[in-house]
Amino acid sequence: KQEVTQIPAALSVPEGENLVLNCSFTDSAIYNLQWFRQDPGKGLTSLLLIQSSQREQTSGRLNASLDKSSGRSTLYIAASQPGDSATYLCAVPGNTPLVFGKGTRLSVIA
């Protein structure tokens, strides 16, 4: 059974810092891995999807990497801004179409 873990559960950083969010999964036989952002009281916004054949994907200040063999992914946010404050979730296909981690709640302090 696929399980997804995200560490840390919460993170607070000053504006301008570069930061890394971690995601690990137990079954490395995945098709892809997806990162989402969720603002309070809102739905999820898809940020990046990395196919199993890829090692990383970039979108603006975001860079996601995937290491299937070790069951890990990282989301790198460069030059963080207060607008980046949100909960970040990763998800992989498993027994169900997507298995989600519980997320990392990020606060960027101005």
Next chain:
Amino acid sequence: SQTIHQWPATLVQPVGSPLSLECTVEGTSNPNLYWYRQAAGRGLQLLFYSVGIGQISSEVPQNLSASRPQDRQFILSSKKLLLSDSGFYLCAYSLLGIRNQPQHFGDGTRLSIL
């Protein structure tokens, strides 16, 4: 481009009352559709998914049911709500293959049971 709509945005219902939440997708045909629940302190839980009209897969035994009466319409229902049904309900869609395409989410429905 595709858009997904969920309504209502918030709902307050008494215990024992029925429920109907609706989700529609525009701009595509034959999407895969999903209902999730997000409870406080817990992760996102998949409730139902559908790969076509009338085809519903249930992931968690519960007090809820889902239906897909039209290609781009997904409905979440209950005959009698329980206190434990409170939570944030999210509808999502994906295109093509169910396991290799990104999922896109609606804005959610906040359901409070009194």
